[in-house]
Amino acid sequence: MTSRVVLCPDGVSIAVSDLEGDGPVVVLLHGLAGSSRELLPTARELDGCRVLLVDQRGHGLSTRRPDDLTREAFVEDVVAVIEELVPGRRATLAGQSMGAHTAFLAAAARPDLVEGLVMLEGHVAGSHDPESAAALGRYFASWPVPFADEDAARAFLGDDAIVEAWVADLQTQGNGLVPRFDPDIMRRTIEAVHEPRWAEWETLRVPTRVIFARNGMFDDAEKNELIRRRPETDRIDLAGGTHDAHLDAFEEWVGVLRQWLSRGERTLDGRDLGGIGSRP
Template structure:
């Protein structure tokens, strides 16, 4: 690759093949969250482990993020789902894929499962939820707040002091994204799947939460809503569990794929301890990707 044209969107794509040169056992597509997130949060965490285990690993920067194009408009959830569907088509992926979505990336994964159920073998949703009215209201508040805070120099200085210069750079970039595009207006205005559409998702779903995250409270509801869903909890972590504990998340992912009948290689590379970004908007509870 590393760039594909998705009907006018220049999309940054990376693909990791099994290092042993053997045919891949299955395809895993990794979908990141909003604002400060990008494919880096997968590339520097679980992606190498999945490839070493025999997976064809497909990652991309979602519209407006990373090295992909940043159109001024077009950020409703359905546009992100369109991009994922086109990515599979343009990447010549013909078999059902295992979707691993972090935060908003999981919401996109659920969206594809609603629209193209035959394309999805399973979903591993990390700190995520399907789109709903409550999700839309929550995202509206988070994005409005982020649009103000992430353009404020005092807030950015606070982020740099508490979380380091790299996180502050990500926050500043996220503020520019919100200022330059309609993302903050578009995401809450997304088309929301009906409850019947979510109940019709037949692929297996593993929902992973940090025990300290407010999203963990939705586990029982989601397990009851989706026909084949169960939850797993990572103790002592919140919304950033992927980048804070990639070893455990990687182990959960491998175990999940084995359950789905994927014949993994016996030897896997170690999951790196750090990541290139996270999915938070700033210092306080204003996290994104819900």
């Protein structure tokens, strides 16, 4: 694995972990307040692929406080990564939550660069609650940082699936540990995600699989509306998992991702994975 940095036109640096290879290109995109680190186990299961793990702007090792947090800026970052690191090739974009939203918009904007789209626990309808983004910002601002150590962080953050990923991402600052993101940046980022993007969804031309967890964020009406507005979309409902199914339903998530990459034939290492997951 090689660490790379892509410099975007607005001066933002995007950190990328490149699992070099000669196979199909897969770009993995994490969710809000996460980093590419949490998708590294997924990347390692994609034998035979050229996997690029991206820290989106404001996250991980990328520029922490970019001025531009529009969805278009996030899309341009993905475009820059593909054009610089795998010039002349098309990629499959796979993302979770906010990362799924970034992947979807990138696929809609630049189908010439994208051959497939996988969205885990992502949606395009946005949020009708103007308070939800502010509430997330307040939550991240409530973290009593710096944490004295990882145990102190776990004691405050609880035992949700995402917690170990957050703890693994903490960095040393002074006499304690702090996250690799700022609460106000997270709030501004999710505010943009909460804008509905149905027009892009309904005109999307890229083959798409959407994956929902059993105990995820979206209800049946929201899932069904996504398919109603774009019937050609392939939908898989996992038997388990939460919104962070890439962490707490890992084997099932990886199975349906690999199945999609092989387009229902055989997985990259030759094992038959037909029948994993279920259609509604």
